[in-house]
Amino acid sequence: MPAAKRRPRVNLPYLIRDRAYMRDDPTDNVVRIVLATPLQTFSAVDDGGFLDGPANDVVAVLDFDLESGKASEKRKFVPQGIGKSVSCYDIGYSDLGPDSEPESFETTEFMQVSTFATVLKVLEFFESSDNLGRKVRWAFGADKLKIIPRAGEGRNAFYDRANHNIQFYFHRASQGHTIYTALSHDIVVHETTHAVLDGVAPDLYDAILPQSLALHEAMADITAITQTLLNEMVLFSYDALTGGTDKDEYSALSNIAEEFGADIRRSEGKNYLRRMKNFFCMRQNRMPDPSAAVVVPADEPHQLSQVLSGVLYAVMERRMSETHRPAADIFATLETTFVPAARRVARIIVRALDYLPPGEASFIDYGRAFVLAARTTYKRPQKEVRWLKQEFVERGIVEDGDELEPTCNMEKISVNGALAEKIVANDRAARKFVQMHRDHFGLPEEVEFELLPRTIAQKAIGRRKQRELFVKLHWRDVEQHDVAPGLGREWAVRKGVTIAVDLDSMHINVLHTVTNATLVQQRGMMLKKLHGGGRLSLTAEEKESQATQGQVVVKDADGVMELRGAMRLLHIIAD
Ligand SMILES: [Zn+2]
Numbered sequence: 296m297p298a299a300k301r302r303p304r305v306n307l308p309y310l311i312r313d314r315a316y317m318r319d320d321p322t323d324n325v326v327r328i329v330l331a332t333p334l335q336t337f338s339a340v341d342d343g344g345f346l347d348g349p350a351n352d353v354v355a356v357l358d359f360d361l362e363s364g365k366a367s368e369k370r371k372f373v374p375q376g377i378g379k380s381v382s383c384y385d386i387g388y389s390d391l392g393p394d395s396e397p398e399s400f401e402t403t404e405f406m407q408v409s410t411f412a413t414v415l416k417v418l419e420f421f422e423s424s425d426n427l428g429r430k431v432r433w434a435f436g437a438d439k440l441k442i443i444p445r446a447g448e449g450r451n452a453f454y455d456r457a458n459h460n461i462q463f464y465f466h467r468a469s470q471g472h473t474i475y476t477a478l479s480h481d482i483v484v485h486e487t488t489h490a491v492l493d494g495v496a497p498d499l500y501d502a503i504l505p506q507s508l509a510l511h512e513a514m515a516d517i518t519a520i521t522q523t524l525l526n527e528m529v530l531f532s533y534d535a536l537t538g539g540t541d542k543d544e545y546s547a548l549s550n551i552a553e554e555f556g557a558d559i560r561r562s563e564g565k566n567y568l569r570r571m572k573n574f575f576c577m578r579q580n581r582m583p584d585p586s587a588a589v590v591v592p593a594d595e596p597h598q599l600s601q602v603l604s605g606v607l608y609a610v611m612e613r614r615m616s617e618t619h620r621p622a623a624d625i626f627a628t629l630e631t632t633f634v635p636a637a638r639r640v641a642r643i644i645v646r647a648l649d650y651l652p653p654g655e656a657s658f659i660d661y662g663r664a665f666v667l668a669a670r671t672t673y674k675r676p677q678k679e680v681r682w683l684k685q686e687f688v689e690r691g692i693v694e695d696g697d698e699l700e701p702t703c704n705m706e707k708i709s710v711n712g713a714l715a716e717k718i719v720a721n722d723r724a725a726r727k728f729v730q731m732h733r734d735h736f737g738l739p740e741e742v743e744f745e746l747l748p749r750t751i752a753q754k755a756i757g758r759r760k761q762r763e764l765f766v767k768l769h770w771r772d773v774e775q776h777d778v779a780p781g782l783g784r785e786w787a788v789r790k791g792v793t794i795a796v797d798l799d800s801m802h803i804n805v806l807h808t809v810t811n812a813t814l815v816q817q818r819g820m821m822l823k824k825l826h827g828g829g830r831l832s833l834t835a836e837e838k839e840s841q842a843t844q845g846q847v848v849v850k851d852a853d854g855v856m857e858l859r860g861a862m863r864l865l866h867i868i869a870d
Contacts, residue, residue, distance in 0.1 A: 302340050302341070303340075303341040303375075303380045303381070303382065304338045304339065304340060304341055304380065304381050304382070305338070305339045305340075305341045305345055305381070305382045305383060305384075306336050306337075306338050306377060306381050306382070306383050307336065307337045307338075307339060307349075307383070307384065307408055307409070307411060307412035307415070308334060308335070308336055308337075308386070308391065308405070308408060308409055308412065309334075309335060309336075309337055309408075309409040309410075309412035309413050309416070309480070310333045310334060310335070310400065310409060310478060310480055311333050311334075311335045311480055311522075311523065311526055312333045312480055312481075312523070312553070313333075313478060313479040313480060313481065313482075313552065313553055313554040313555070314333075314397040314400065314478060314554050315553040315554035315557060315566075316333050316553070317333065317395075317396075317397040318397055318472075332392075332393035333480075334391060334392065334393060334395070334400075335526075337412040337413070337415065337416045338381075339412075339415050339416075339419070341382055345372050345382065346372055347369040347370065347371050347372050348369050348370060348372075348407075348411070349369075349370050349372070349384050349407060349408055349411040350369075350411075350439070351415070352438065352439070353418070353433075353438060353439055353440065354411065354414050354415060354418070354439060354440050354442060355439045355440075355441050355442070356370075356407045356410060356411050356441075356442045356443075356444065357441045357442065357443050357460070358403060358406075358407050358443065358444055358445060359443070359445065359446075361445060367403055367407070370384040370385060370386065370404060370407055370408060371384065371385040372384055373385050384407075384408050385404075386402075386404040386405055386408055387402075387404050388404075391405065397472070398472070400478060401473065401475065401478070403445075406444045406445065406475060406477050406478060407444055409477075409478070410442055410444045410463065410477045410483055411442065413480060413483040413484060413487070414440070414442055414461075414483065414487045416522070417483075417484050417487040417488060417491065417518065417522070418431065418487070418491065420518075420521075420522065420525075420645075421491050421645060424753055424754055424755040424760065425638070425642055425754075425755055426641070426642055426645040426646060426754075427495070427645060427646065427648070427649055427752060427754075428752040428753045428754035428755070428763075429649075429750055429751065429752040429753065431491050431494045431495060432494050432748070433459070433490065433493070433494050434456055434490075434493040434494045434497045434500065435456050435457070435459045437459050439459070440459060440460065440461065440490055441458075441459055441460035441461075442460065442461050442463075443460055443461065443462045443463060444463050444475070444477035445463065445464075445465060445475070445477065446462035446463055446464055447462075447464055447465075448464060448465060448466055449464035449465075449466060450464065450466045450555075450559055451464045451476070452464060452476040452477075452482050452485075452486050453486065453489075453863075453865070454486050454487075454489035454490045454493070455863070456493055456500060456860075456862070456863075457860070457863075461486045461487065461489075461490060463475070463476040463477035463482070463483070463486070464476055465477070468558040469558060469561060470558070474554055474555055474558055476555060479552050479554060479555055480519070480522065480523075481519040481520075481551045481552040481553075481568075482519075482552050482555060484515075484518055484519040484522050485515040485516060485518070485519050485551070485552075486515070488514055488515040488518040488519070489511055489515050489862075489865070492511055492514050492515070492648065493511075493862070495648050495649060495651075496648060496651050496653065496656065497653075497747075498653045498654050498655065498656070498769060498789045498791065499511055499655075499656060499862060500860065500861070500862040501789070501857070501858055501859050501860060501861060501862070502655040502656075502789070502858075502861055502862075503655065503786065503788065503818040503821055503822060503858050503861065504655040504657060504814060504817060504818050504821065505593060505594050505595065505596050505599055505817055505820075505821050506596075506599060506656075506657045506658050506814070506817065507655045507656055507657065508596035508600075508861060508862060508864065508865055509596040509597075509599035509600040509602075509603060509658075510600070510603065510656060510657075510658065510661055511596075511600075511862060511865060512596055512597055512599075512600030512604075512865055513600040513601070513602075513603035513604040513607065514644075514648070516551055516569055516571065516600065516601075516604045517571065517604045517607045517608060517644060519551055519552075520548070520549060520551065520571050520608065521611075521637065521641045521644070523548065524548065524611070524615075524633075524634070524637035524641075525634060525637055525638055525641065549570055549571035549572040549573075549608055549612075550566070550567035550568075550569075550570050550571075551567055551568045551569045551570070551571070552567065552568035552569070553566055553567050553568075555568055556568030556569070569601060569604070571601075571604050571605060571607075571608035572605070572608055572609075572612065573589070573601055573604075573605040573608075574587045574588050574589055574605070575588075575589050575590075575591050575598070575601040575602045575605050575690070576588050576589070576590055576591070576602060576689070576690035576691050577590065577591065577593065577599075577602060577690060577691035577692055578590065578690075578691025579691070580691075581688060581689045581690075581691060582689055582690065582691075583689060593817050593820060594817065594820040594821045594824050596864070596865060597865070602658070602690050602692065603658055603661070603692075605686075605690065606683065606686040606687060606690060606692075607640075607644055609682065609686050610640055610679055610682045610683055610686065611636075611637060611640040611641070611644075613678075613682050614636045614637075614639060614640050614678070614679065614682075615632075615633055615636040615637060617636075617678075618632045618633075618635070618636040639673075639679075640679060642668075642672055643665060643668045643669045643672060643673075643676070643679060644665070644668075646668035646671070646672060646754070647661060647664035647665040647667070647668040648664070649668075649750075649752065649765055649793075649795075650663075650664035650667050650668055650701075650793055650795060650804070650806055651664045651793065651806070652664075652767075652790075652791045652792055652793045652806045652807050652808045653747060653767050653768065653769040653789065653790075653791025653792070653793065653808070654769050654788075654789040654790040654791035654808035655788055655789055655790070655808060655814075655818075656808060657808075657809055657814055658687070658692050659687075659692065659693060659698060659699065659809045660806070660808055660809050662683060662684075662687050662692070662693070662698075662699040663699050663700070663701045663806055663809070664701075664806060665683055665699075666680050666683065666684075666699050666700065666701055667701045667795075667804055667806065669683075671756075671763075671795075671797070671804070672754075672756060674757075681696075683699065684696025684697075684699055687699060701804065701805075701806055702737070702805050702806065702807065705732075705735055705794075705803035705804070705805055707735065708732050708735060708803055709801065710728075710796055710801050710803065711801065712798070712801075714728070715764055715796060715798055715801075718749065718764065718766060719749050719751065719764060722746060725746055725749060725766060726746060728766070729744065729746070729766070729768060729794075735805070736792050736794060736805055736807075737792060737805070737807045738768075738770075738792065739770075739772075742770045742772075743770060743771075744768045744769065744770040745768060745769055745770065746766070746767075746768050747767040747768060747769065749764065749765065749766055749767075750764075750765045751763065751764050751765070751798070752765065761797065761798075761799055762797075762798040762799065763795055763796065763797055763798060764795070764796040764798055765793060765794070765795055765796075766793075766794040766795075766796070767791060767792070767793045767794070768791055768792055769789050769790065769791035769792075770789070770790060770791070771787045771788070771789060771855075772787070772788045772789070772790050772810075773785045773786065773787060773788070773855055774786050774788050774815060774818065776818065776819045776822050777819075778819075778822045778823055778826050779823075779826050781833075782826070782831075782833070782849070782856060783851065783854055783855065783856045785854060785855045785856065786818070786822065786855070786856045786857075786858070787852065787855050787856065787857040787858075788818065789808075790807070790808040790810065791807070791808050792805060792806070792807050792808075793805070793806045822858075825847055825861075830846055830847055830864070831846075831847055831849050832846050832847070832848055832849065833849050833851065834848050834849070834850060834851075846863075847859065847860055847861050847863070847864065848860055
């Protein structure tokens with residue numbers, strides 16, 4: 296598109312893979328993607344909002360001097376610093392290149408700019424018309440997400456809603472070098488995805504259901520891998536692509552956070568933090584190779600997440616391998632088959648997030664949202680739907696693939712353009728619309744519901760743009776759980792409905808939060824586990840921002856217990 300080329304840009308350097316790819320370590324026995332260089336440039340559209348920092352309208356880097364603890368000097372924004380139209384940040388020197396030593400990327404300047412670049416790249420990915428097709432609002436209500444590239448010493452990184460930030464820690468590896476989580480592309484993408492998803496599906500943050508928390512983790516991991524698979528500049532080695540010497544041809548592409556993982560999992564002989572090509576499941580008996588299957592506990596979100604990320608990666612890999620045509624020209628292969636196949640599945644994975652019903656969404660809820668997203672995005676989504684169902688059944692998430700069929704189209708309800716406009720503009724009109732059709736939307740009688748902000752997406756569907764209106768609502772349901780003496784027996788559980796209206800055809804799709812006995816039981820297990828581990832702090836008021844990391848606040852709301860901030864348990868690694 297020639298028009299797009301004329302828009303002013305800001306060029307921002309970043310690392311597409313972590314620095315494990317720069318170290319020649321023959322002892323770690325890694326089948327690696329061979330990269331010409333992990334150093335790349337993200338070219339952001341300069342909308343006039345870029346400031347010293349780096350910062351723009353929605354993201355600001357906040358860095359501290361490690362000695363004094365004072366705020367570090369801001370990087371200066373240099374308008375048109377490169378040629379006539381391309382802007383940049385002053386990182387003080389310009390000798391970083393493909394042959395630079397791994398340590399040369401450890402400067403304050405580079406870390407600030409590269410973390411910023413990666414966060415913006417992830418935002419652009421989610422917001423593009425290829426995917427969500429709309430701006431994402433942060434769940435914490437303020438304009439800017441703060442990024443702290445060096446929050447202190449530690450083996451972790453996390454998104455913190457209460458303090459509006461993402462904190463990246465660093466530590467000294469057993470082999471002597473320092474590992475900065477802010478220099479790990481996978482970890483930065485992972486944490487940014489938590490922040491984005493929190494804006495899209497905020498109820499997951501306070502969920503009791505382990506699967507809701509695992510959903511966050513799975514999305515964060517799968518997005519990290521997707522960012523690599525969609526990067527046409529990445530030169531995969533011919534071996535990794537075709538399986539020349541490596542029988543497991545895609546395995547090298549599905550590892551997360553190699554530098555960080557190789558250090559903290561050295562004793563296990565692993566050279567990654569997590570691997571998306573996996574055999575994690577909830578039950579063993581239907582797995583194609585039961586002896587390779589790994590059954591995960593239903594109440595441990597990090598492990599559980601790998602069941603879902605394994606499902607999604609498998610769908611992506613099947614699409615990629617099916618469309619793969621070996622070609623002599625590696626770049627041609629990447630551009631014409633590999634990357635488009637990954638993009639096709641990524642679109643479904645991301646769009647499903649907007650169909651997700653509010654409340655404590657489970658894997659089944661996500662599976663149904665995926666099926667709906669596949670059908671609204673593509674004319675022929677049959678294969679992706681079939682593969683997804685098969686994976687859900689094999690991994691023991693559902694008994695039968697038909698459980699993933701979304702509720703029917705709401706043929707009886709008619710919406711026209713004028714009504715849709717009213718619903719968008721006016722809370723009362725939106726409430727009235729929901730009230731009028733509450734039976735069709737599956738709302739229990741008498742329940743008081745709360746409307747979430749309506750959104751309109753502009754999605755690319757084939758060659759055209761489609762406008763879609765999302766009306767989402769949630770309410771409080773109560774479940775009985777006997778957790779411990781001193782804690783009430785009634786626990787609040789958020790449930791919800793998403794109503795999606797295709798504003799061109801005026802077709803309506805509706806998805807509800809699924810509830811079944813298994814999920815209720817899993818919530819009970821989770822509460823007992825949190826209590827047993829001393830992680831529940833009972834409070835009469837909201838004191839979330841002061842709560843210690845690793846603690847979940849239980850609020851007593853007139854005798855009904857409400858969990859707050861369970862998602863704060865999700866660090867890049869489990870404690
Ligand atoms: Zn996480």
